Structures are given as structure tokens and as C-alpha cells.
Amino acid sequence: MDKIKLKRILNLAVKTSELLLSSGAETYRVEDTVRIMCKSYDIDYVDTFVTPTGIFISLEKGSEVVTIVRRVKKCVIDLHMIESLNNFARAFNKSITLNQAENMLNSVERTAHYPIYIQLLSGGISSSFFTLLFKGSLYDMLPAFIIGFLLKFYLMKSTKMNLSFFLVNFIGAFFVTILSLLFQNLSVNISYNSIIIACIMQLVPGFGITNSIRDTISGDILSGVSRANEAVFIALAIALGVGVGLVGFI
Amino acid sequence: MRLLIEMGIVFICTFMFAITYNIKKQKSFLASFASVIGWLVKHFSNIEFKNEYLSVFLAALTISLVGEFLAIKKHAPATVFIIPGIIPLVPGSNMYYSMLAVINDNLDVATYQGLKAIFYAVAISCGIIVSLSITRLIKNGFWIKKSN
Numbered sequence: 365m366d367k368i369k370l371k372r373i374l375n376l377a378v379k380t381s382e383l384l385l386s387s388g389a390e391t392y393r394v395e396d397t398v399r400i401m402c403k404s405y406d407i408d409y410v411d412t413f414v415t416p417t418g419i420f421i422s423l424e425k426g427s428e429v430v431t432i433v434r435r436v437k438k439c440v441i442d443l444h445m446i447e448s449l450n451n452f453a454r455a456f457n458k459s460i461t462l463n464q465a466e467n468m469l470n471s472v473e474r475t476a477h478y479p480i481y482i483q484l485l486s487g488g489i490s491s492s493f494f495t496l497l498f499k500g501s502l503y504d505m506l507p508a509f510i511i512g513f514l515l516k517f518y519l520m521k522s523t524k525m526n527l528s529f530f531l532v533n534f535i536g537a538f539f540v541t542i543l544s545l546l547f548q549n550l551s552v553n554i555s556y557n558s559i560i561i562a563c564i565m566q567l568v569p570g571f572g573i574t575n576s577i578r579d580t581i582s583g584d585i586l587s588g589v590s591r592a593n594e595a596v597f598i599a600l601a602i603a604l605g606v607g608v609g610l611v612g613f614i
Numbered sequence: 615m616r617l618l619i620e621m622g623i624v625f626i627c628t629f630m631f632a633i634t635y636n637i638k639k640q641k642s643f644l645a646s647f648a649s650v651i652g653w654l655v656k657h658f659s660n661i662e663f664k665n666e667y668l669s670v671f672l673a674a675l676t677i678s679l680v681g682e683f684l685a686i687k688k689h690a691p692a693t694v695f696i697i698p699g700i701i702p703l704v705p706g707s708n709m710y711y712s713m714l715a716v717i718n719d720n721l722d723v724a725t726y727q728g729l730k731a732i733f734y735a736v737a738i739s740c741g742i743i744v745s746l747s748i749t750r751l752i753k754n755g756f757w758i759k760k761s762n
Contacts, residue, residue, distance in 0.1 A: 393691065443697065444636045447690045477636055490630035493623050498707050516634065557714070561707045565627075566634075570704045573735060574697050577742045581750075603713045610717050 367428050370407075372462050374423055374430050377401050379469060381412075381419050382434055384449050387442035390575050391416065392582035397453040404456040416587050416594075440523050441571055448472045480520070487516025491562045500558030507547035508559045511540055515563055529594065530601045533567050537605025540564060545613050560606060567602050569595035617657055624653045624702045632698040641694055644684050649699040652677035656703070667737045670703055674741025677703075682749045692749075696742070705734035 380401065381394045391414040398421055402410040409424035416439075422431040452472050456465070477483075491512025495504040515536055522532045540563040544556040572595030580588030628649040632642035656673035660666060681695035708731035715724035 389691075390693065442636045443632075443691075443694045444638055447637075447641075447694055450691050451689065478633060483634055486630040486633040490627045490634070493626045493630075496623050497620065497627070497702065557710070561710045564710065565701065565704065565706045568704050568706045568709070570701050571697055573704075573739060574693065574700065574742060577739050578693070578746060581743055581746050599709060603709060606710060607713050607717055610714065 367430070369462070370423060370425055370428055370430050372466075373402060373405050373407070374421060374432055376462065376465055376469065377423075378419060378421055378432050378434050380449055380453060381414065381421070382436055383473060384446060385414065385416070385419065385436045386439055387445040387449075388439055388571065388575065389446045389449075390578045390582070391584045391587040392579060393446070393450065394419070395584075397450065401453050401456050404458060406458070414584075414587070416590050438523065442477075444475065444477075445472075448475055483520065484513050484516050487519075487566060488513035491515070491566065494562035494565050495558045498558045498561045500555065500562065501553065503551065503553040504555060504558050504562075507544065507554055508562045511543045511547075511559065511563045512566065514543070515540060515566055519566070530597055533598050533601035534605040536567050537564055537602040538609045541606050541609025542613055545609070564602055564606065567598070569598040572598060617654075620657075621650050621653060625650050627702060628698050631701050635698060637694055637698065641688065641690060642698070644688070645681075645695045645698040648677050648680040648684065648695050649702055651680055652699060653702060667733055670734055671737040671741050673703055674700055674738040675745050676741075678742045678745035679748070682745060700738055700742075703734070703738055705731040708734065 377398045381398050384394045384397060385391075394414045395412045398412045398414075399410050402423060407423050407425050409422075411422050413420040417436055419434040419436060420431070422429065449472060452468060460468075478486075488509040489512075492505040492509035495508045496502075500508070518536060518539070519532070522536075527535075541556075541560055544559040544563070547559065548554050548556045572591050576588045576591035576595060579591060625646045628646040629642050632645045637645065652673040655676045656669045659669040659672045663669065677699040678692075678696050681699055682692045684690075684695045685692035708727045712724050712727035712731060715721070715727060
């Protein structure tokens, strides 16, 4: 095996792990995936170190050693992508040539998302039904639907802008609060408390908490701590956004 | 009746959340199913033990165990089922009421609600930790050794 082939394997591995990490996979899953992929190509020595923001992979075959460092910045949660990449890596064996594997990876990368209107509607519907769970009345459902719809639209747009996660959550919570207060002025039947809670459920860091715990228990203490830290800051940003909105406009 | 309505709401909310996380329909359905089971566990353990934190812990434990089980059955990562599943348990309301109380300078209520939010989060975390440890134990061949 020459150096060029080794480099192609490395590129394949790093592309897979980058896609996994940027769709929000746990770090131990990324490391396992790389290891499984490289082992199926008879690499003597594979070592990876993955943090939520970067990937380090080193491969060794005979006298050749190749290493790559990749910084991962954006993270858009896409659990279907994680699932298909996971299955892609586990379906690997020696009979698949590198060309085939690259084609497979490209086709996995292009897997369809839900259409935009379905994503927006699902944001709206989840918010409108959450009002009922948080002691809201039926009158709160329509405002919550509209605000949840707009919030989902904003969240989808914000991934394309280069905002920090703190600012994204702060602005989101702030606008949710202002819009809920506006709706309350329209009708006496509407209570803004349940609307705000239902809409900020789209922002709360349930994802961060889960991933941080799974990472910590799997032995990736560094990733666990950094993800937990991120979750705390997201919660702070939401609290700040809601607080500023309530103080300014109540 | 109230419980049935809540189960329906939890189901719809989780299903919609799963779709926003881009999970395909069949798996979204299963995740919502896990979430409804967790909600039932929360309801009945709250009646049995009269302790909210314990019931949230048990609910998170159930959801994660069901998620891990479905993950093995459906050949998908367990997070696909667990992350949408625990969303109805996340203490967003306590966080909000804590903030509201801070603004009204009502620090008693603020501390109460804030601590409640933290302990709910801790309870959820403990549920996930216990279930993950159990599954690791089983996957690493704990049962096989015992039966030999």
C-alpha cells in the first residue's frame, strides 16, 4: 500500500468524521466510526482524538505515517445524517473499493432533508401543543403556532449566518418574548407565560445535555465538559433573552 | 382523561421535534412512543412515590432504556430515540419562572424555581447515566460470562 492510497483512506475517514461531528454526533461515535473504517482496510495502527470542535486522525501502515488535523466549526443537528453515516461505516469491508466508498459517502451526504415547509410547520405545531402541557389554554395555541413557526424560520436562517450560538439563542428568546407580549395585548384570553415557555422549548439544550453525559460516561471527559459548558451557556442566553424582553416590554 | 390528553400532546410534540431534527418518519414514531412511555412512568411514579425528582429520573431512565433497546432492534444510534424522547422532560418552564421571579425581584421564588430546574436536569442526567451504564454492561458480555 503506497502513500497515495493511505491518504485517500485518511481523506475518506476525515470526511466521514467531519460530517458526523457537524451533525451533532457524540465524540465516541466519531472515534469508533473512524476506527472501524480504517481497520477494514488493514491499517496497522489507527489512533484518533476527537473533541466537539476538532478532529485528529493518525494512520500508520508499514513505514508510512499520515496525520490530519481538521477544525469543525458549525454544528447543525441532523440525526438522520448520523444514522446513515453510522450504517455506512459499519457496512464497510474489504470488498468495497475506495472509489465505491467515496461514491457511497457522497450519496449519503446528499440524503434528502424534509422540505422546508414541513420543518417550519413541525416547529409551529410542537410549540402550539407544548402550550397545553404547560398549563396554557386553547387560546394560546394559535399565537404559539405563529411564534414557533417564525422561530424555526429564524433558527434555519441563523445557521447560514455567522452568529455565535450565544447570540442565536439570545436573539431567539428575546423575539419570542416580545412577540408573546404583543399577542397578549391583542386578547385577554391569551397568557404570555405558557406561550414563551412552549416556544423556548425549541431552544433549550436538551441535545447538549444528552450528548455531554453520553460523552462523559464513554470516557471522553474533555468533550463531556465542553458540551456541558455549552449547554449552560445556552441556558444563560435564553434566560438573558427572556429577561431583557420582559423587563423592556412588560 | 387528563392523562390521555397529556399522552397525546407529548406524542405530537415529540414527533414534531423528531422531524425538526430530521429523523425519518418510522423512527420519529418510535421516539414518540418512547417518550409517551416515559410520560406514563413519570405520572404513575409521581402518584406512587410523591416525589417529582424521582419520577423525572425514572422517566428519563425508561426513555433511555427503551431508546437503547430500539437502537439495537432498528440498527440506529440510540440518540435518535433518546434526544427527542427526553424533550418533554426538560425543565424549560422552571427556567422561565425563575427568570420571571428575578425580574420581579422575588428572589425566594427565583431560587426555588432555578434550583428545581437544576435538579430536574440532574435527574434526567442520572437517568441517562444509569441506562447507559446498564447497556454498556450488557454489551460488554456481562450476561454471557454469568451464564457460562
